[in-house]
Amino acid sequence: MNPSASRPTAEPTTASAVDPTSDPAVHPAVRPAVRPAVRPAWGVGLATVSARGTTLEVWYPELGLGRMPARLAGPYGVPADLASLRTTDPARRTHLGVVHTQIDLAAPPADTADAYLRLHLLSHRDIAPGEAELGGLEEVLPVNVWTSVGACELADFEDTRLRLRIAGKGVAPVVFGVARFPRMTDFVAPSDVRIEVADRVRLGAHLAPGTVVRAEGFVDYNAGSVGAAHIQGRVNYGVTVDRDTEIGGSASIIGAEEGAAQLVTIGRRCLLGANAGVGISLGDDCVVEAGLYVTAGTKVTLRTAAHPHPRIVAARELSGEERLLFRRNSTTGVVEAFERDERPSTPGNE
Structure with a gap:
């Protein structure tokens, strides 16, 4: 996998209308961002899913603009190195699974996998700020406990912490934060x-x-x-x-x-x-x-x-x-x- 490899780009389209600020005395002076009418993007990633079925986060080592390449589409399009990472963590009560995500950057984020793909595209500099619809993105992201052993579900985290200490022979996991957004790095x-x-x-x-x-x-x-x-x-x-x-x-x-x-x-x-x-x-x-x-x-x-x-x-x-x-x-x-x-x-x- 090579995230920096050449990626297909979508055809340019017309920009959508911009909603003006409702109260200029309160809101900052701003300029419209360029928004295409339709802009597809894709990613193949590794999702952390809780025992409750909640997708906690998704890492996308393969991603790009446009339609997903045929070599990656479908059940046989899973890169071997990603497939090898499919596993279960009994202490965190999570499992890792491969996801194929195809989205429209002009539409609001549909779910956690969609939201994480948009965030990856921004940080990989495939798109610039303002070039994707992000309305409602925070609502589709779960609040996670971000730890040194990975993302954990917030519900019943103290029980999870105990299991992690047992698995680590008494060594406690480091908690970096409790938030929707992880560190970029x-x-x-x-x-x-x-x-x-x-x-x-x-x-x-x-x-x-x-x-x-x-x-x-x-x-x-x-x-x-x-x-x-x-x-x-x-x-x-x-x-x-x-x-x-x-x-x-x-x-x-x-x-x-x-x-x-x-x-x-x-x-x-x-x-x-x-x-x-x-x-x-x-x-x-x-x-x-x-x-x-x-x-x-x-x-x-x-x-x-x-x-x-x-x-x-x-x-x-x-x-x-x-x-x-x-x-x-x-x-x-x-x-x-x-x-x-x-x-x-x-x-x-x-």
Whole structure:
């Protein structure tokens, strides 16, 4: 099996309509994501299934866009190495089984296997944030206990813990968390990226080659970088960051709502200072000073060559504009935006 092998791609189709935000005073300024009308994808994976018949998680070493290749379809299309992993775990009361999954990325996720395939495609960089329908995805994912011996069902976990200690001759399993989403690196390790703390990046994050996620950085699913970026802050659902951009320590970006067909985008060569944040998109070469949080409804005094006389606007009106410096006047407390004459200096991804 070679997950990085060439994969078939679906034919381009027309984008679907975007549902606008209901309250612009509350929701961040966003741009529509590109959604095809129909986009098939496939995967052959290994599913962990509980004794109750609940699919806890699925790992897809074989996946791609388009229709499943004929060599993998049907009961005789199971790769031999995957078939060899079919087994039962009496302590966890789970079994491993091979699944063939064919989905439509334009339709909502149907079940756990469908949801995990979408998350894998994002983390393998086969699709970018916003290119798949994710509405209702969290509802089809079970809450698992993620341990050093694999996913366990939450129900009656203390009994499971006892069986695992007996099987381990008294050694307790390590519990990493109780959540719907696992760590990305337990399922996908994309090439040419650095992730200093695996717990801080969820499966379904999209990290472009050259990206560095520092120890305090966080990247949600359906979010991440589309160019080599340096992330020390929080990149939430529905947010993308472009190349040569720095998200400073404890900075954060308000994303779109779960399942929304919208993205908040941060352009190239931008800098969000430590403890800063935005709820609007930024064009290229923008800076937000340390400690300043700019939401869509923030009143900003704008000073540019096109508008030499200061005027007050809502920050959403500046969403996507390039070469702006956002700062808070230390004397008046007013949030100001200036046109920048030079590009910000961003640290290299050493």
